[in-house]
Amino acid sequence: MLRRHLLAGGAALSAARSALAQNTGAAAEAYPSRAIQMVVAFPPGGQADVTARPVAAALESAFRQPVPVVNRAGAGGIVGTASVARAPADGHTALLALSSLSVLPEAERIQGRTPAYTVDQFAPIARITADPTLLVVPAGAPWQSLEEFVADARGRPGAITYGSAGNYSTLHVAMAMLTGAAGLDLLHVPFQGGGPALTALLSGTLDALASGPGPVLPHLREGRLRALACWGAQRIPGFETVPTFIERGFPEVEFYIWTGLFVPAATPEPVQARLRGALRAACEGPQLRRALEAAGSPVAYQEGEAFARFFAADNARLIRAVQRIGKVE
Structure with missing residues (x-):
């Protein structure tokens, strides 16, 4: 009797698995249905x-x-x-x-x-x-190079602002890597996303921003922004004149x-x-x-x-x- 129950249970389980597989396969074939x-x-x-x-x-x-x-x-x-x-x-x-x-x-x-x-x-x-991240500033900013930016920031602790998509966002983490490695005290201004932070940078209410190339590329081409450095291990194709932080003496700054x-x-x-x-x-x-x-x-x-x-x-x-x-x- 026990053997018959086990066989019956095994058959039921096998049937259930088969039905589940058929239903899953049917769902996949119908996907997406909306x-x-x-x-x-x-x-x-x-x-x-x-x-x-x-x-x-x-x-x-x-x-x-x-x-x-x-x-x-x-x-x-x-x-x-x-x-x-x-x-x-x-x-x-x-x-x-x-x-x-x-x-x-x-x-x-x-x-x-x-x-x-x-x-x-x-x-x-x-x-x-x-994408490797870019450090960008307004075209009218006084810094022509990363070295000038770092020197000015060290001389004016807490005076230079940078934006991000919010506390602990990718843009915040990237800048925190830089400030820690370079010994900088920058003023962090969190926004609800990278788009609003970029808008603030373009309007002149922010001094700097870490960004992927995509959102800032049109503004770099138009001459509204300037890229000072990038977080990549190598220079970014299309941005060959922009040095990496590694080149400029910050080997741990890669993002x-x-x-x-x-x-x-x-x-x-x-x-x-x-x-x-x-x-x-x-x-x-x-x-x-x-x-x-x-x-x-x-x-x-x-x-x-x-x-x-x-x-x-x-x-x-x-x-x-x-x-x-x-x-x-």
């Missing part, structure tokens, strides 16, 4: 938004479904990011994230708060871009603003695979590549184990940087 919301956790105009627009257009073409970009700003990126962590895990809500995805939960812990989300609530689809697409962790793997396949094809195609290159952020596509390794290493490095910043009052 619009895919691509959430950007920052206002329009910043690096995530600049990347999201052409990526969304490419996915719309691939899936023949709307892919609206939804700017859900607040708390330096926490509000929009946490909303995706809580979204239904069906592939119809995705997050176009920056490297601050790793930073914000650690910053919340340092501030004595429970994180609104954790990194393990997301499944990585792929990395899209990975990248990357963008990647994520979905809630419980999203079925076949759905993730369909989304990843469409994104891979778009990143390999000329239209998206041209759009991102024109925006100053060339494709640096990674997926699977390569992206997982990159994300884990970057996550650990950024957490160490946030811990060095410490609690922000």
Whole structure:
């Protein structure tokens, strides 16, 4: 009798697994069945938004479904990011994230708060871009070089302002690396995103900003901004006259603003695979590549184990940087 019960139970379990596999496969084949919301956790105009627009257009073409970009700003990126962590895990809500995805939960812990989300609530689809950051100032600023900027900042502690997308945002972490390495006391002015910070810089109410190349490229071309240095290991193509911090004697000052697409962790793997396949094809195609290159952020596509390794290493490095910043009052 026990043997009959075990056999019956095994058959039922096998049938349930088969039905689940069929249902999952059917769901993947039907995906997407409606619009895919691509959430950007920052206002329009910043690096995530600049990347999201052409990526969304490419996915719309691939899936023949709307892919609206939804700017859900607040708390330096926490509000929009946490909303995706809580979204239904069906592939119809995705997050176009920056490297601050790793930073914000650690910053919340340092501030004595429970994180609104954790990194393990997301499944990585792929990395899209990975830009070294640029230090930019208004064209009318007195500094013609990094050396002049550093010398002036050392002579006037707390007088030079810089903006960011919020406390512990990627732009804040990058500048904190510089101020720590160079022994500078700059006045940090947090905004609700990189777009508003850039607007403040262009209006002359800020003195400096760390930014990915994309948002500042048009203003550099128009002569409204000047780039003093970059956080990359090598000079950025198209910005060959801009030195790296490493060249100028700051070997620890290296930072990248990357963008990647994520979905809630419980999203079925076949759905993730369909989304990843469409994104891979778009990143390999000329239209998206041209759009991102024109925006100053060339494709640096990674997926699977390569992206997982990159994300884990970057996550650990950024957490160490946030811990060095410490609690922000």
